[in-house]
Amino acid sequence: MDVEDIEIQLFVRAMQLRHGHDFSEYAPASLKRRVQQLVRTHDTGTISELNRRVLHEDGFVGSVIEGLSVPVSEMFRDPQVFRALREKVLPVLASYPQINIWQAGCAQGQEVYSLAILLEEAGLYDRSRIYATDFNDAALAAASDGIYAARDARDWSRNYLDAGGTVSFSDYYSARYDFIKLDKRLRRNVTFFNHNLVTDVVFCEAHLILCRNVLIYFNNALQDRTLGLFRDSLVRGGFLCLGTRENIDFSPAAGGFTDVDNALRIYQAGGTGARPLTR
Amino acid sequence: MSGYDAIVVGCSAGGLAALQRMLPALDATLRTPVIVCCHTGSADVSLLVELLRRTSALPVVEARERAPIAGATVHVAPTGYHLLVEDDLHFSLSVDGKVAYSRPSIDVLFETAADAWRERLVAVLLTGANSDGANGLAAVRRAGGHAIVQDPDDAESDVMPRAGLDVAGADACLPLDAIAPHLNRLCL
Ligand SMILES: C[S@@+](CC[C@H](N)C(=O)[O-])C[C@H]1O[C@@H](n2cnc3c(N)ncnc32)[C@H](O)[C@@H]1O
Numbered sequence: 244m245d246v247e248d249i250e251i252q253l254f255v256r257a258m259q260l261r262h263g264h265d266f267s268e269y270a271p272a273s274l275k276r277r278v279q280q281l282v283r284t285h286d287t288g289t290i291s292e293l294n295r296r297v298l299h300e301d302g303f304v305g306s307v308i309e310g311l312s313v314p315v316s317e318m319f320r321d322p323q324v325f326r327a328l329r330e331k332v333l334p335v336l337a338s339y340p341q342i343n344i345w346q347a348g349c350a351q352g353q354e355v356y357s358l359a360i361l362l363e364e365a366g367l368y369d370r371s372r373i374y375a376t377d378f379n380d381a382a383l384a385a386a387s388d389g390i391y392a393a394r395d396a397r398d399w400s401r402n403y404l405d406a407g408g409t410v411s412f413s414d415y416y417s418a419r420y421d422f423i424k425l426d427k428r429l430r431r432n433v434t435f436f437n438h439n440l441v442t443d444v445v446f447c448e449a450h451l452i453l454c455r456n457v458l459i460y461f462n463n464a465l466q467d468r469t470l471g472l473f474r475d476s477l478v479r480g481g482f483l484c485l486g487t488r489e490n491i492d493f494s495p496a497a498g499g500f501t502d503v504d505n506a507l508r509i510y511q512a513g514g515t516g517a518r519p520l521t522r
Numbered sequence: 523m524s525g526y527d528a529i530v531v532g533c534s535a536g537g538l539a540a541l542q543r544m545l546p547a548l549d550a551t552l553r554t555p556v557i558v559c560c561h562t563g564s565a566d567v568s569l570l571v572e573l574l575r576r577t578s579a580l581p582v583v584e585a586r587e588r589a590p591i592a593g594a595t596v597h598v599a600p601t602g603y604h605l606l607v608e609d610d611l612h613f614s615l616s617v618d619g620k621v622a623y624s625r626p627s628i629d630v631l632f633e634t635a636a637d638a639w640r641e642r643l644v645a646v647l648l649t650g651a652n653s654d655g656a657n658g659l660a661a662v663r664r665a666g667g668h669a670i671v672q673d674p675d676d677a678e679s680d681v682m683p684r685a686g687l688d689v690a691g692a693d694a695c696l697p698l699d700a701i702a703p704h705l706n707r708l709c710l
Contacts, residue, residue: 272606
């Protein structure tokens with residue numbers, strides 16, 4: 244085994260034993276790249292030196308989590324997905340008196356505000372609650388601020404319109420210098436909090452769970468367990484939306500879901516024809 | 523038995539035309555997987571897959587998350603994601619930041635493929651207008667794999683192959699039309 248691979252295993256053990264963060268079931272190739280990136284960011288030279296700091300320096304673990312999290316996101320990324328949520332999912336959710344939505348792995352909140360805008364435009368926001376969770380506290384803080392680089396606004400505005408937006412995206416933010424700040428009214432029914440999908444349990448009865456591009460970092464066993472967690476959290480007939488390139492064909496727990504729109508990775512809990520398992 | 527288990531290919535500007543010349547000339551009995559990372563401007567890779575499929579000697583598919591990497595098939599990286607090869611030879615995806623201004627990045631594909639296949643990998647760097655792939659090619663060579671670079675004078679855009687030669691060097695530097703026959707000799 245090469246030395247670097249040994250060091251990575253030791254890193255994973257150190258994070259687990261010292262800080263209770265379990266990365267042992269993350270997909271190895273991208274975990275390795277992120278650890279290598281941490282070595283560059285903190286200029287530690289080797290992973291072993293990084294491990295020493297993980298073990299001995301109080302407060303260092305926060306920046307390690309930030310480095311392993313890479314909260315890259317966009318508003319209305321994959322506009323067809325948000326259009327489908329608007330056209331196929333929200334009309335069903337409209338039949339519930341109170342709508343609970345869990346956004347798992349919310350990064351810096353781009354998709355949280357996207358969802359809030361959809362709900363607002365559908366006239367459903369006042370009876371909705373969005374639980375927006377991530378295991379990266381810095382990302383959660385940024386999410387709750389709702390401040391983003393102005394250079395992203397043009398792309399997001401196009402995404403918004405492609406997703407079927409009915410007004411102008413700029414109605415939802417104020418621009419200042421190089422930044423945009425999302426209207427804080429969009430946050431009025433959002434609760435941001437730290438939740439780790441590896442170790443934490445179900446906390447609500449959800450009607451919709453949005454968890455896009457998070458499970459791609461998990462190996463098959465952890466993906467399967469997390470899908471089980473989602474199934475347990477969803478009401479019967481509740482919706483699950485994953486990233487558009489995710490593959491749940493190897494997960495036994497995916498048998499608890501039926502396709503709503505397979506190409507867009509929108510599923511429903513329970514239902515009749517359970518998904519077949521590929522092996 | 524040939525000495526190589528997989529072929530990875532990287533290209534950007536001019537890449538579609540180059541792949542349309544190279545893939546049809548591969549031997550249809552090749553057993554190795556061919557994994558392609560081509561920067562395209564478009565939102566969806568399905569058009570690229572469709573165009574390549576029309577002329578390719580081997581079946582062409584979009585690379586699928588978690589799927590075992592099937593041989594005798596051309597796998598194309600989806601747009602907007604890095605495509606990674608896991609050591610137990612299935613694909614994974616990430617939306618981590620761009621590498622060399624690109625996602626998918628050729629460096630990410632080549633580096634993870636080099637980790638997985640070590641000296642049993644062939645990497646091909648074709649035409650392109652940026653230097654993504656150069657570091658990846660160096661990783662392939664460090665692991666003992668075989669690096670092929672398209673002759674810059676023959677490439678529609680020479681920046682990528684030149685960067686590859688500067689940073690990594692090559693085991694073979696060939697005009698486009700000589701690359702598929704070379705791959706056939708190496709991998710059959
Ligand atoms: C690539 S972002 C996805 C952002 C957004 N959903 C999207 O698709 O644009 C992945 C997020 O998952 C979070 N994440 C990774 N592992 C996690 C875990 N075990 N528990 C909770 N969140 C996690 C990361 O912190 C990061 O913010």
